[in-house]
Amino acid sequence: MRVLAALSGGVDSAVAAARAVDAGHDVVGVHMALSRNRDQFRTGSRGCCSIEDAGDARRAADVLGIPYYVWDLSERFEQTVVADFVAEYEAGRTPNPCVRCNEHIKFEALLDKGVALGFDAVCTGHYARIETGADGRRELHRARDAAKDQSYVLAVMGPERLARAMFPLGDAASKDDVRAEAAARGLGVSAKPDSYDICFVADGDTQGFLRERLGSRPGDVVDVDGVVVGAHDGAYAFTVGQRKGLGIDRPAADGRPRYVLDVRPSSNTVVVGAAELLTVRGLRGERAVWFGSLGRDEGAGDARDEDHAWTACRVQVRAHGAPVAARARVVAGPDGPGSGVEVALDEPLRGVAPGQSVVLYDGTRVLGQATVAASVR
Amino acid sequence: MDCASRSLDSGVVTTVPRPARPAREVYLDHAATTPMHPDALEAMVEVLRRTGNPSSLHGPGRAARRVVEESREQLGALLDARPSEVVLTGGGTEADNLAVKGIFWSRTAQDPARRRVLVSAVEHHAVLDPAAWLAEAEGAEVVLLPVDAAGRLRLDALEAELAEHGATTALVSVMWANNEIGTVQPITEVVELAHRYGVPVHADAVQAVGHLPVSFASSGLDAMTFSGHKLGGPVGVGALVARRDLGLVPVLHGGGQERSVRSGTVDTAAARALTVALDRALAELPAEAVRLAGLRDALVAGARAAVEGAVLRGPEPGGSGDAHDLDGAVRLPGNAHLTFAGCEGDSLLYLLDSRGIACSTGSACQAGVPQASHVLLACGVDPDEARGALRFSFGRTSTDADVAAVLSALPEVVERARAAGPASR
Numbered sequence: 001m002r003v004l005a006a007l008s009g010g011v012d013s014a015v016a017a018a019r020a021v022d023a024g025h026d027v028v029g030v031h032m033a034l035s036r037n038r039d040q041f042r043t044g045s046r047g048c049c050s051i052e053d054a055g056d057a058r059r060a061a062d063v064l065g066i067p068y069y070v071w072d073l074s075e076r077f078e079q080t081v082v083a084d085f086v087a088e089y090e091a092g093r094t095p096n097p098c099v100r101c102n103e104h105i106k107f108e109a110l111l112d113k114g115v116a117l118g119f120d121a122v123c124t125g126h127y128a129r130i131e132t133g134a135d136g137r138r139e140l141h142r143a144r145d146a147a148k149d150q151s152y153v154l155a156v157m158g159p160e161r162l163a164r165a166m167f168p169l170g171d172a173a174s175k176d177d178v179r180a181e182a183a184a185r186g187l188g189v190s191a192k193p194d195s196y197d198i199c200f201v202a203d204g205d206t207q208g209f210l211r212e213r214l215g216s217r218p219g220d221v222v223d224v225d226g227v228v229v230g231a232h233d234g235a236y237a238f239t240v241g242q243r244k245g246l247g248i249d250r251p252a253a254d255g256r257p258r259y260v261l262d263v264r265p266s267s268n269t270v271v272v273g274a275a276e277l278l279t280v281r282g283l284r285g286e287r288a289v290w291f292g293s294l295g296r297d298e299g300a301g302d303a304r305d306e307d308h309a310w311t312a313c314r315v316q317v318r319a320h321g322a323p324v325a326a327r328a329r330v331v332a333g334p335d336g337p338g339s340g341v342e343v344a345l346d347e348p349l350r351g352v353a354p355g356q357s358v359v360l361y362d363g364t365r366v367l368g369q370a371t372v373a374a375s376v377r
Numbered sequence: 378m379d380c381a382s383r384s385l386d387s388g389v390v391t392t393v394p395r396p397a398r399p400a401r402e403v404y405l406d407h408a409a410t411t412p413m414h415p416d417a418l419e420a421m422v423e424v425l426r427r428t429g430n431p432s433s434l435h436g437p438g439r440a441a442r443r444v445v446e447e448s449r450e451q452l453g454a455l456l457d458a459r460p461s462e463v464v465l466t467g468g469g470t471e472a473d474n475l476a477v478k479g480i481f482w483s484r485t486a487q488d489p490a491r492r493r494v495l496v497s498a499v500e501h502h503a504v505l506d507p508a509a510w511l512a513e514a515e516g517a518e519v520v521l522l523p524v525d526a527a528g529r530l531r532l533d534a535l536e537a538e539l540a541e542h543g544a545t546t547a548l549v550s551v552m553w554a555n556n557e558i559g560t561v562q563p564i565t566e567v568v569e570l571a572h573r574y575g576v577p578v579h580a581d582a583v584q585a586v587g588h589l590p591v592s593f594a595s596s597g598l599d600a601m602t603f604s605g606h607k608l609g610g611p612v613g614v615g616a617l618v619a620r621r622d623l624g625l626v627p628v629l630h631g632g633g634q635e636r637s638v639r640s641g642t643v644d645t646a647a648a649r650a651l652t653v654a655l656d657r658a659l660a661e662l663p664a665e666a667v668r669l670a671g672l673r674d675a676l677v678a679g680a681r682a683a684v685e686g687a688v689l690r691g692p693e694p695g696g697s698g699d700a701h702d703l704d705g706a707v708r709l710p711g712n713a714h715l716t717f718a719g720c721e722g723d724s725l726l727y728l729l730d731s732r733g734i735a736c737s738t739g740s741a742c743q744a745g746v747p748q749a750s751h752v753l754l755a756c757g758v759d760p761d762e763a764r765g766a767l768r769f770s771f772g773r774t775s776t777d778a779d780v781a782a783v784l785s786a787l788p789e790v791v792e793r794a795r796a797a798g799p800a801s802r
Contacts, residue, residue: 116797
């Protein structure tokens with residue numbers, strides 16, 4: 001196959017590309033330039049946006065003996081990932097930009113351009129496995145190394161795009177193994193630190209980034225009875241479940257810590273209250289993406305929500321959160337029949353922020369994913 | 378391996394034949410760097426085997442010095458300059474920096490009012506960036522002189538600029554021939570105008586020397602840059618040919634080599650190889666220019682016929698007459714620059730590279746990200762169209778088969794690149 005290997009300049013994507021070369025594919029490396037004004041050097045733990053990272057990617061391609069290109073996807077990244085990030089916070093939700101990047105950039109902009117240019121697949125350094133099910137369909141599974149598993153942020157691509165994806169690190173035993181493999185292959189990036197912050201937010205200062213884009217919007221912090229207990233400089237900077245930096249000037253009557261329960265952009269208020277009020281017993285998701293039978297058979301047609309059966313599964317609501325037992329059913333969503341999901345949690349969760357992804361699993365297999373629209377308390 | 382392609386939407390597997398990589402590489406990027414002439418390579422290796430710093434007073438030093446000075450004399454003779462006017466440098470960029478900064482510093486020292494630097498808008502970054510640096514760090518006023526649609530300097534704009542600000546202008550720098558679109562500039566007219574106001578003129582002749590007849594003396598230029606690896610010599614050597622009374626202020630200070638204008642041990646082997654390469658290039662030039670112009674014209678005509686929306690950028694060559702009348706050439710014989718509307722230059726580049734064809738988008742990139750060409754923008758080309766640019770540049774090893782290979786690949790390549798198009802931006 002002709003394989004387009006996304007090279008970030010980090011160790012994972014370099015080893016993934018190397019494994020694709022070993023597998024006999026015709027591999028071309030591409031580094032995505034996602035920011036117009038890139039830093040000269042990598043600073044801290046931010047992703048792959050510096051010119052130094054582009055140089056590391058080029059060097060990895062040289063070591064592997066594959067062609068290397070830089071594709072400028074910065075405009076598309078700004079229009080989709082960054083714009084969505086700001087708009088979601090502004091709407092009182094908590095977005096996951098890595099999910100949006102996989103959705104719009106890696107497995108859309110990059111993949112579509114690659115396919116148009118004659119490539120068969122996009123190879124990345126993500127930790128997830130792709131398997132073929134009994135019905136011949138491609139399935140997305142958790143990585144062998146549960147600690148590195150990234151199926152949560154990949155589920156958004158859906159089955160059609162999964163058919164064009166290649167994750168050679170899905171079977172890696174651990175990140176240490178991947179680093180050792182990189183060193184053995186002579187890849188100079190073997191000891192490069194992991195990236196975990198949001199790549200386009202400098203110094204991990206999300207609030208500062210949002211303030212720069214959205215400006216100051218003073219409003220009230222209220223309790224569940226609507227009593228004003230404090231002031232804020234912009235409701236967009238708060239996340240459900242947040243405890244610190246609430247700007248409350250007097251303690252609660254019961255003296256217990258208070259958490260953000262709700263962010264209401266319409267009234268520019270932040271609602272706070274006691275921890276137990278964060279308890280979530282169910283979720284409603286929209287923009288659902290289905291793998292396999294769940295969406296295909298039961299999401300079609302104009303069946304009413306009640307017609308859909310509940311399926312036992314495990315759900316994960318955070319990138320590194322533990323999955324919990326639940327029952328889920330396909331429902332109608334804003335995008336039509338089958339575009340929503342209703343989740344009843346067997347065990348309650350605490351503080352699920354709208355805007356985050358909920359991913360449904362059957363064992364290691366991804367059943368589907370949706371964006372949390374509301375939680376049921 | 379068998380290459381299968383799975384359709385994204387239908388799940389149907391279809392087999393798409395892959396273009397086989399050709400047995401021979403098609404190298405059409407001679408303006409980036411061109412193979413060393415075998416004679417130059419041989420001369421270089423021969424000198425490299427010997428030890429001796431040309432500044433040393435002992436026997437080995439004297440032997441090296443003799444090679445350097447003989448080379449300098451030969452270079453002067455080949456370019457119609459005095460040997461003492463040839464300042465050897467570490468390449469074209471260094472020579473351009475020395476010219477732009479050195480002349481500016483010299484002129485402002487003589488007359489602090491002369492702070493204006495006039496450069497054409499289509500200069501190479503080796504001229505544009507030193508000028509921009511002078512503006513930022515040394516208080517220069519840099520004026521970008523406009524060009525016409527073919528990239529030719531607007532002499533009326535230069536004249537108007539000099540008429541108004543001649544007394545406060547430090548220098549004019551206009552390239553002999555453009556590296557992207559091959560436009561040959563009216564150097565004689567530029568010199569005549571500038572000298573009327575007592576303003577010295579530098580020309581970056583990196584793309585011209587060895588490819589067009591160049592006489593430093595009859596051009597009237599005060600300084601002129603050329604580079605080894607664009608004419609069959611090695612990378613890392615070039616020269617600034619500069620009138621002695623110019624009073625160049627050095628950029629590099631140190632041991633005082635090259636009459637204290639350019640310190641640093643002179644690279645004897647490179648000087649020798651540069652000289653041999655220029656000698657061979659000029660010997661072959663009359664016939665070679667006609668041959669390359671023929672290849673260029675065949676590629677341009679073929680591309681226009683085969684690909685809708687293929688537009689030649691830069692001046693229309695005057696048929697074969699353009700090559701025969703080299704003194705009046707409007708375009709570099711070996712330069713074909715085309716834009717393909719609706720394509721990204723990097724897509725075109727990849728698709729041709731994967732078919733074994735090496736060419737260039739012609740413009741600079743930043744860490745591999747192609748930037749819209751400042752040359753095309755200065756010519757008034759629409760920014761979207763400027764993105765789909767390809768420069769094919771011919772040289773000594775180019776053949777009809779290279780043209781045929783490009784023309785056979787181009788229609789499919791452009792079609793694919795259009796499909797991948799700017800939509801993914």
